[in-house]
Amino acid sequence: MSKTKTKQEEETLTVKIYIMGSAHEVPASLTIMKAMEYAGFKIKRGAGCRAGFCGACATLYRKAGDYRIYAALACQTQVEDGMVLTQLPFVPAPKAIYDVDSLKPTASSILKFYPEVARCLSCNACSKVCPQEIQVMDYVQYCLQGQIDKAAELSFDCVQCGLCAIRCPAEIPQYHVGMLARRLHGKYNTSTPETLLERVEEIENGTFEEGFEELMSLSKDGLKKRYTERDFVDQKKA
Numbered sequence: 001m002s003k004t005k006t007k008q009e010e011e012t013l014t015v016k017i018y019i020m021g022s023a024h025e026v027p028a029s030l031t032i033m034k035a036m037e038y039a040g041f042k043i044k045r046g047a048g049c050r051a052g053f054c055g056a057c058a059t060l061y062r063k064a065g066d067y068r069i070y071a072a073l074a075c076q077t078q079v080e081d082g083m084v085l086t087q088l089p090f091v092p093a094p095k096a097i098y099d100v101d102s103l104k105p106t107a108s109s110i111l112k113f114y115p116e117v118a119r120c121l122s123c124n125a126c127s128k129v130c131p132q133e134i135q136v137m138d139y140v141q142y143c144l145q146g147q148i149d150k151a152a153e154l155s156f157d158c159v160q161c162g163l164c165a166i167r168c169p170a171e172i173p174q175y176h177v178g179m180l181a182r183r184l185h186g187k188y189n190t191s192t193p194e195t196l197l198e199r200v201e202e203i204e205n206g207t208f209e210e211g212f213e214e215l216m217s218l219s220k221d222g223l224k225k226r227y228t229e230r231d232f233v234d235q236k237k238a
């Protein structure tokens with residue numbers, strides 16, 4: 001019969017993980033990112049927001065007694081006993097340069113810059129690896145069919161971690177393809193909100209110049225003080 005652990009027992013529980021081949025005993029409650037730092041690694045690349053939004057912390061790992069390679073965001077995944085870890089500094093998948101104003105929201109626009117999309121094998125490896133649980137294969141297929149609105153919607157939660165591209169046998173940089181779909185959708189299939197137009201006009205009229213100048217004149221400590229004392233809007237309640 002399993003005994004439920006007390007809070008104190010949970011806090012003192014440790015697991016053994018392996019980083020670059022060496023074993024480290026770390027608190028079981030830590031994320032992979034915090035465990036690596038606890039073990040003494042200074043993460044220079046592969047960390048950003050530390051909160052699951054920026055996609056900078058793509059990580060590959062193996063579990064004890066399991067041949068498979070797992071992938072995750074290091075800042076969002078708790079360590080497990082026997083984990084063997086490798087952190088990826090970044091995913092340098094080629095990103096096309098284009099002028100979205102000169103394109104149309106069609107499959108041809110996608111294929112012009114990402115012809116490899118036509119090679120999709122429908123293996124679904126990309127969807128399986130995605131830490132955001134996005135149906136990556138489906139948005140790639142929507143792009144191929146010219147359903148840019150659906151591709152944009154389905155890829156909306158992408159954090160650009162690049163793990164899908166790493167697993168793709170057709171070498172498709174899905175996250176760049178999704179970004180192009182969202183740009184095309186935003187430009188051609190949606191109307192510009194009135195509030196955005198108003199704000200652009202305010203900026204162009206210099207409404208915020210005085211405030212910017214005041215901020216620029218503050219010392220480092222003054223800026224810190226202003227930041228911590230700022231009005232905070234709770235997005236959940238707003």
Ligand code: SF4
Nearest residue numbers: 130158159161162164
């Ligand atoms: S779609 Fe690809 S790049 Fe975007 S979050 Fe999922 S795995 Fe990461």
Ligand code: SF4
Nearest residue numbers: 120121123124126168
């Ligand atoms: S991993 Fe590549 S080939 Fe496989 S479904 Fe995804 S995009 Fe297509």
Ligand code: FES
Nearest residue numbers: 048049050055075
């Ligand atoms: S550090 Fe930004 S998602 Fe992990």
